[in-house]
Amino acid sequence: MSVNAVSSNxxxxxxxxxxxxxxxxxxxxxxxxxxxxxxxxxxxxLKHQDPxxxxxxxxxxxxxxxxxxxxxxxxxxxxxxxxxxxxxAGKEDNxxxxxxxxxxxxxxxxALKDGVSSDGFFTIEKPAEVIIFIYDSSGSEIKRLYVGxxxxxxxxxxxxxxxxxxxxxxxxxxxxxxxxADSLGRDVQAKATATGKVDGVTYQQGAPYLMxxxxxxxxxxxxxxxxxxxxxx
Numbered sequence: 001m002s003v004n005a006v007s008s009n010x011x012x013x014x015x016x017x018x019x020x021x022x023x024x025x026x027x028x029x030x031x032x033x034x035x036x037x038x039x040x041x042x043x044x045x046l047k048h049q050d051p052x053x054x055x056x057x058x059x060x061x062x063x064x065x066x067x068x069x070x071x072x073x074x075x076x077x078x079x080x081x082x083x084x085x086x087x088x089a090g091k092e093d094n095x096x097x098x099x100x101x102x103x104x105x106x107x108x109x110x111a112l113k114d115g116v117s118s119d120g121f122f123t124i125e126k127p128a129e130v131i132i133f134i135y136d137s138s139g140s141e142i143k144r145l146y147v148g149x150x151x152x153x154x155x156x157x158x159x160x161x162x163x164x165x166x167x168x169x170x171x172x173x174x175x176x177x178x179x180x181a182d183s184l185g186r187d188v189q190a191k192a193t194a195t196g197k198v199d200g201v202t203y204q205q206g207a208p209y210l211m212x213x214x215x216x217x218x219x220x221x222x223x224x225x226x227x228x229x230x231x232x233x
Contacts (some may be wrong), residue, residue, distance in 0.1 A: 095201045095208050095210070095219055096201055098198040098201070098210055098219070098222075098225065099198050099199070099200060099201065100197070100198065100227075101197070101198055101225050101226065101227055101228070102195060102196070102197055102198075102225070102226050102227070102228045103195065103196065103197075103198055103210065103212065103217065103222050103224065103225050104121075104193055104194075104195045104222070104223055104224035104225075105193065105194055105195070105212075105217050105218075105221040105222045105223060106191070106192070106193055106221045106223060107192060107193065107194050107217065107218075107221055108120070108175050108176050108177065108178075108192040108194070109173060109174070109175055109176075109194050109215045109217075110134065110157070110159065110173070110174045110175070110176055110194065110215075111172075111173055111174075111196065111212065111213040111214040111215045112161050112169065112170075112171050112172055112173075112174060112214070113171050113213055113214060114171065115161045115168055115171070116161065117157075117159045117160075117161055117174075118194065118195070118196045118212070118213050118215070119156060119157075119194065119195045119196065120156070120157035120159075120176055120192070120193070120194050120195075121154050121155065121156055121157065121192070121193045121194070121195070122154070122155055122157065122178045122180075122190050122191065122192050122193070123153065123154040123155075123190065123191040123193070124150060124152055124153070124155075124180050124188050124189070124190050124191075125152055125188065125189055126152045126182065126188060127149065127150065127151050127152055127182065127183075128149070128150060128180035128181055128182050128188035128190075129148065129149055129150075129180065129181050129182075129183075130147040130148065130149075130150050130155075130178065130179070130180045130190070131144065131145065131146055131147065131178075131179045131180075132144070132145040132147055132157055132159075132176055132177070132178055132179075133145075133176065133177045133179065134159060134174050134175070134176045135174065135175045135176070135177070136169075136172070136174055136175075137172065137173060137174075137175075141164070142163050142164070142169055142174060143159060143162065143163055143164055144164060145157070145158075145159065150180075154193075157176060171214065172214060173214050173215055176192065177192075178190035178192055193223070194212075194215070194217075196212035196213050196215065196217075197212065197213070197228065198210045198211065198212055198217075199211045199212065199213065202216065204216065210222070
């Protein structure tokens with residue numbers, strides 16, 4: 001089963017919410033009065049008007065209509081805020097649905113645990129000579145894999161967890177870069193993806209991430225979700 005983005009079902013409504021919020025903000029900038037201040041001023045105006053020259057009925061009606069419009073705007077915003085909160089709660093439920101499932105995400109991350117690397121893949125559009133560079137979190141090159149000639153399609157990255165000297169590296173998160181060239185030495189576009197089992201969901205600076213072994217995956221980068229056969233049996 002493929003998914004585009006966890007929150008794609010809500011994009012239309014969120015856009016509507018943002019447009020309504022922008023409209024309200026513009027109205028408030030044009031009229032700095034809030035509903036309480038507006039009502040207070042209106043009551044004061046009625047108290048201090050000249051009995052011999054009372055406020056024109058049309059002016060009074062117009063001000064009441066303006067207050068009514070402002071009140072409706074606030075009520076609409078409150079309702080939209082409630083809808084948005086409900087949608088956000090629904091999104092969190094969707095994130096939790098990933099737990100225990102295998103995902104394929106766009107990204108160049110590899111997690112090394114107990115000396116075993118998580119699965120990484122690259123896709124090339126046409127035959128090319130491929131070299132894979134693996135870096136640690138500081139950006140230092142750890143391993144250079146000379147993959148050789150590959151046909152067009154998706155290929156798995158086979159890394160044994162060792163560095164360029166042949167020594168095993170520490171468990172952790174690593175990053176890879178694909179360099180691909182055709183027979184004429186021209187660059188060939190390579191798309192990087194990674195896969196693994198979701199162990200949980202965490203939040204960093206308010207943003208949700210899927211916990212895949214030692215990696216944190218942005219849910220929006222997920223392109224495929226499936227239940228592993230070993231979990232079904």
